[in-house]
Amino acid sequence: MKKWRLIFAILLLLIVVTYWQGGADMLHKKTATPYELEEPALFFKMTHPANNPLTAEGTELGRHLFYDPILSLDSSISCSTCHLQALAFTDGKAFSHGIYGRSGKRSAPSLVNIGYHYKGLFWDSRSSSLEEQAVHPIEDPLEMGNSWPTVVKRLQEHPFYPTMFKAAFGIKKDSINQAWITRALSQFQRTIISSDSKYDRVIEGTASFTAEEHRGMTIFFDASEELPFSECGHCHTDPLFTHLKLENNGIDKEGDPNRDKGKGALTGHSFDNGQFKVPTLRNIALTAPYMHDGRFKTLNEVVDHYASGGHPGPNVSPNVRPLTLSQKDKQALIAFLNTLTDSTLLYNETLSNPF
Numbered sequence: 001m002k003k004w005r006l007i008f009a010i011l012l013l014l015i016v017v018t019y020w021q022g023g024a025d026m027l028h029k030k031t032a033t034p035y036e037l038e039e040p041a042l043f044f045k046m047t048h049p050a051n052n053p054l055t056a057e058g059t060e061l062g063r064h065l066f067y068d069p070i071l072s073l074d075s076s077i078s079c080s081t082c083h084l085q086a087l088a089f090t091d092g093k094a095f096s097h098g099i100y101g102r103s104g105k106r107s108a109p110s111l112v113n114i115g116y117h118y119k120g121l122f123w124d125s126r127s128s129s130l131e132e133q134a135v136h137p138i139e140d141p142l143e144m145g146n147s148w149p150t151v152v153k154r155l156q157e158h159p160f161y162p163t164m165f166k167a168a169f170g171i172k173k174d175s176i177n178q179a180w181i182t183r184a185l186s187q188f189q190r191t192i193i194s195s196d197s198k199y200d201r202v203i204e205g206t207a208s209f210t211a212e213e214h215r216g217m218t219i220f221f222d223a224s225e226e227l228p229f230s231e232c233g234h235c236h237t238d239p240l241f242t243h244l245k246l247e248n249n250g251i252d253k254e255g256d257p258n259r260d261k262g263k264g265a266l267t268g269h270s271f272d273n274g275q276f277k278v279p280t281l282r283n284i285a286l287t288a289p290y291m292h293d294g295r296f297k298t299l300n301e302v303v304d305h306y307a308s309g310g311h312p313g314p315n316v317s318p319n320v321r322p323l324t325l326s327q328k329d330k331q332a333l334i335a336f337l338n339t340l341t342d343s344t345l346l347y348n349e350t351l352s353n354p355f
């Protein structure tokens with residue numbers, strides 16, 4: 001008889017432990033509403049971490065957190081201060097400004113279609129996922145300058161966040177932590193999709209290019225032997241207009257001590273010097289100034305850089321070389337780049353400030 005009691009007690013214990021560990025996930029499935037992301041037909045499918053599926057409540061919580069300065073030490077800066085919807089989630093500055101006007105070291109990249117960037121985040125790709133990336137701006141002294149325990153405490157004691165965390169993840173106030181916060185921020189960022197530019201409509205067959213835009217596209221993708229090649233499409237590949245890998249596009253002289261070494265600063269390997277993640281060109285007309293340090297103010301300057309071939313060096317991609325573009329070709333390239341602007345993104349209410 002005693003033996004049976006013991007077995008029963010062990011079984012009970014097992015059930016309790018299993019429920020306790022999986023409890024959050026079970027509640028999560030019960031309470032939160034799955035969110036069906038509308039993905040552009042031409043894009044490959046976005047992948048989501050198994051422990052962070054998109055839900056309506058999770059995305060909504062993430063949107064609140066993204067726009068809330070509560071995450072910064074002095075409550076003055078939110079993610080959106082440097083990633084503004086009106087500028088395709090950039091900030092229009094060469095170097096972003098964090099708390100107390102502190103200047104950062106690089107330019108804020110656009111967050112459009114960021115959920116598709118599975119090869120790494122940041123200009124040097126040092127971060128492997130949105131969940132991991134979101135840890136950093138909050139504690140970066142040049143950005144939000146806060147500490148995670150402070151952020152967690154503020155949210156646990158907040159009048160409405162505990163209810164939102166419960167709805168999104170089925171967790172109690174005391175369980176709000178860094179992992180759940182970064183999951184919510186990531187869910188929201190995965191909904192920042194941009195695919196309604198004139199270019200997309202031409203591909204769909206519902207709009208048409210002017211002769212100049214068409215010429216620009218042909219040059220961009222090296223699509224005709226009759227026009228000069230520009231090599232742009234090797235790195236800024238369709239449909240994201242980035243192949244998501246790192247490249248050296250020859251903007252700096254090899255060995256210049258003042259330059260940002262990009263991936264080289266991270267690894268210490270000289271062959272990584274000057275390697276930066278290829279940025280998307282979607283909405284490029286809205287995201288000046290250009291490059292990781294905002295050195296070029298206009299697209300004219302950018303195109304002049306590529307036309308000249310930049311600074312040659314052992315790490316520079318063979319696709320960056322002196323081009324034979326006429327003034328007319330350069331203007332056509334810029335006209336094409338201007339067709340990559342998606343104005344619906346700028347007014348999409350599901351992506352805008354909820355406060």
Ligand code: HEC
Nearest residue numbers: 078079082096097098106107108109121122123134137143
């Ligand atoms: C003070 C300005 C600033 C704030 C605030 C800020 N960011 Fe950024 N963000 C940047 C800069 C600058 C970079 C590029 C840094 C680098 O690559 O070294 C960046 C990079 C990123 C990237 C990587 C983009 C890519 O193309 O790889 C993501 C994602 C991102 N930020 C999300 C966020 C989120 C989420 C928040 C809020 C928790 C936030 N940012 C707050 C300036 C800011």
Ligand code: HEC
Nearest residue numbers: 230231232235247249276278279290291292302306317319
């Ligand atoms: C070998 C790959 C490669 C080729 C070819 C290439 N780019 Fe780039 N492009 C990059 C990289 C890498 C960066 C970011 C470099 C940096 O910031 O240090 C970049 C940055 C840019 C930017 C700035 C984007 C931003 O958000 O700041 C524009 C605009 C641009 N390229 C347009 C073009 C055009 C137009 C062409 C063709 C004339 C072209 N690129 C060819 C790799 C390439």
